[in-house]
Amino acid sequence: MRKTLSVAICVIVSLVLLAILTRYLRPHWILATLHSLQFHAAAACVVAMAVALLIHRNLASYALLLVALLLTAHPLWMAREIAAEVTPADQSAPTFRLMSFNILSENYENAEGITRAILSSGADVVNIMEGESLYEHLTQIATVYPYRVGCGVLMEECDQMMFSKTPIENASVRSLSNIFDNRFIMGEVTVSGRKVHVVGIHTTKPYFDNFHTMELMNAALAITATDGPLVLSGDFNASSLPPNMRMFLNSTGLKTAAFEPPTWPVRARMLGLAIDHVYVRAPLKIKSLTRMPNTYGSNHAGLIADIAITGP
Template sequence: MRDRLSCVACVLLAIALLLVSLRYVTDFWLLAFFFSLQPHIGAACVIGSLLCLAIRRSAVGYGLLFWSLLVTGHAFWMKLEFLPPAGTTVSQNATHFRLLSFNVLGDNYVNADRIAETIRMSGADVAYVMEAGPLGDRLDSLQDAYPYHIGCGVMVEFCDLLILSKHPIEAPQFYSLSELRANRFALAGIRIGGQLIQFAAIHLTKPYFDDYHTFELMWAGAYLRQRPGPKILGGDFNSDTIAPDMQDFLRNYRMHTAGFEPATWPVEAGIFGVPIDHIYMSREIKAVRLQRLPESEGSNHFGLIADLAIEPAAN
């Protein structure tokens, strides 16, 4: 009985590890969701391997434990690759600013007032709001804090992707990255400390919808490349930073995170969830702190707040 139980458990563990490890050979879209779950699956397999060894010690059990440790360790190693450059310091002359990114959930109308107040009290200079429908009737109440915005009646009638700003917006533009969803990528030039920064908000298709996620990232990168200068890209990516297409994107455009990324979805999982909401930036922007909003305000995502800085332009 012990042998049979150990055999079944080892087979299940091997299947789970194989699904995750396929990322090293292929970026097949059907497996994309599992790639974002690599730390979770790896950690679960470590525990499972230990249980297998407790039932019956075997070379297979030790092999699965080693495999699990490699998968888990590499998942966390990949997260370290895109952290802000080590040893970065912010001078006294740098201009500090704050960015909020929050998918508020499109049918979350019952919490619309709370969401609007959370944005107002965040202290953010710029706010990205995804699935912004609940705020459609609350924009007037935010006008004093955020006199400038695009989306929800400005440039785009439908209230989905929204950028709110305390500062004037230059050369705003909306793009549709695929035929699945319209106008889910927005670019807005905003001057911070006298320098024009390209603020980009994005809401990507889920990664298991064929290859749309990868193609949408490619189009977003192409549009970003058309805008020179410092860039900040944030929003709901529906994938962890460690997903293969996400890594390729960050390497190609030399962007990094605003800090070690907290889990943002699903809210029920708390700290054990998956970081699928991100704030990325080019090298000119310095990350000071990245934190998760303490409350989800009825959304299925937690929002993010990044404290950032930019040094004075060289003369």
């Protein structure tokens, strides 16, 4: 009985590990969500194999445990590769603050609280996703953020919006695919005396065929057409781990913080997944990236990023 149970665990774990390993061979969109969850899934396999070894020891169990450990460690290595560490010399660099929050469409009962959170955030720029519920509060928001894109400015929809304390120059709105319209906003703002490209994005979920990859490719084309400091934030519906996200980051040269806080699902707290991101391009570096303390009824946690301008 003990041997049978151990073998059953090994079979299940081997199937999960094989599914994860497809990312290194021939990644497919069907497994994109699992690839986002690689650390979580591989860590669960480590625990499962530890149980299997306690029940019955054999060579196959040790081999599967080793593979699971390697697949758990690799996401940690990948996270280091995409992080731009802030050095002691960067501490005195001029900074600005960005807020990014998917507030959940039709979240009208919390719109007033979200408005207060925006106004008290201290952010220079705010990127909002699924922002329809803020329509009645735009006048109030404009007292602190008189400049915006979205909700009647460059597009009629209030789904994707960008608010700024300073003018948003050369602003543009794009549709990254035909799944959702106008979920990519790009503009330039002046912060700490520097011109910075600011981008707000909301990609589709990765289980709609290859649309997620196509949207990332279109976003990369728009980003690489610009030069100089750039910050991009939004809901990617994926962690930084899947192959298409890695391709996007490599092609754009974008980096993030040393630690990305989990943002979804909010009930999982620190055991959740970071699918909302803030990425920057040199000479920008993220000094701090934190979750907003209140989710205001959204299924995503908002992010506050303090960003240093570390060079010319």
